[in-house]
Amino acid sequence: MNVLIVDDEPLARSRLIRLLAHDKSIVVQGEASNGNEALILAKKQTPDLIFLDVDMPGMNGLQVANELNSLILPPAIVFITAHPEHAFDALQLSAAGYLVKPISEQSLQKVLKQVGRLNKVHIQKQQNVKISYQLAGTLRSVDIKDVLYFSAEEKYTKMVFLTGEALLEQSLKQLELLYPAYVLRIHRNTLVNKKRVIALHSQGSSHHMIELKGSRELLPVSRRELKAVKSAL
Incomplete structure (x- = not known):
């Protein structure tokens, strides 16, 4: 505990x-x-x-x-x-x-x-925490433990999870307030599920990427968020 x-x-x-x-x-x-x-x-x-x-x-x-x-x-x-x-x-x-x-x-x-x-x-x-989203006029939900990351997409937020992706109306800032135990900001346009973070990879002194469990995609970490990311890990 x-x-x-x-x-x-x-x-x-x-x-x-x-x-x-x-x-x-x-x-x-x-x-x-x-x-x-x-x-x-x-x-x-x-x-x-x-x-x-x-x-x-x-x-x-x-x-x-x-x-x-x-x-x-x-x-x-x-x-x-x-x-x-x-x-x-x-x-x-x-x-x-x-x-x-x-x-x-x-x-x-x-x-x-x-x-x-x-x-x-x-x-x-x-x-049992779930996030709801609309797909083809149907309300669906996904367990937050299965979410990989959120990224800002113009007026919407894209949620990427293990079995697909969806658009949310909540902003990244709202998601930070709603799910502080789960999300970690790595870029002004990206939040990751910190329960899925495996490693922080450094390529030179100014290029850093986050690896997530369940994803082959490496996500960039901004210089502004690097200190907070290292502290969280």
């Missing part, structure tokens, strides 16, 4: 990391010290679970959770607070649980068991 820890107190983050280290099935992907950092990392890393402090300066944990819940595939959230009265607000935001500081190993293990059960449902949702 991939985890993101969000807390404005460095010592609190360190303590939680030490406690989580006892569970070999958990990978701490990153840390954030405020709400804005949390949202950026969550969209980039798509963690399964976020430990989220409620009381932070600026954007607090409840506001962050509200933003996260608007994603197509929101992560499970466990709130961390020094004030138990926040528990009701946490449950109103469909939190997987909450922990009261100072966090004990016993309370952490209890909430992890609860999250583990919820995470199975989350994984099932990930496997």
Whole structure:
């Protein structure tokens, strides 16, 4: 299970990391010290679970959770607070649980068991995400896991998948907002399914291509997007 820890107190983050280290099935992907950092990392890393402090300066944990819940595939959230009265607000935001500081190993293990059960449902949702499109007046759909890439085609967006292609009305920007866990921009005209990326090939210092599982086509990576692509890989 991939985890993101969000807390404005460095010592609190360190303590939680030490406690989580006892569970070999958990990978701490990153840390954030405020709400804005949390949202950026969550969209980039798509963690399964976020430990989220409620009381932070600026954007607090409840506001962050509200933003996260608007994603197509929101992560499970466990709130961390020094004030138990926040528990009701946490449950109103469909939190997987909450922990009261100072966090004990016993309370952490209890909430992890609860999250583990919820995470199975989350994984099932990930496997069933579909994109709808029109073909000859008929509404059809394709599993997003079978999509290779999207490319801008004048007023439309071409979606290329394992068994064919289709035109969508959504723009590349809209697709980025709708499916942040799946798409990766490699060019101003191209998004790829990052779950299908096999390798980044370099031909000289200024020519880079993406190889996708299930496709013989190598797609060009723009110089502008190269840093973000390397970071995502």
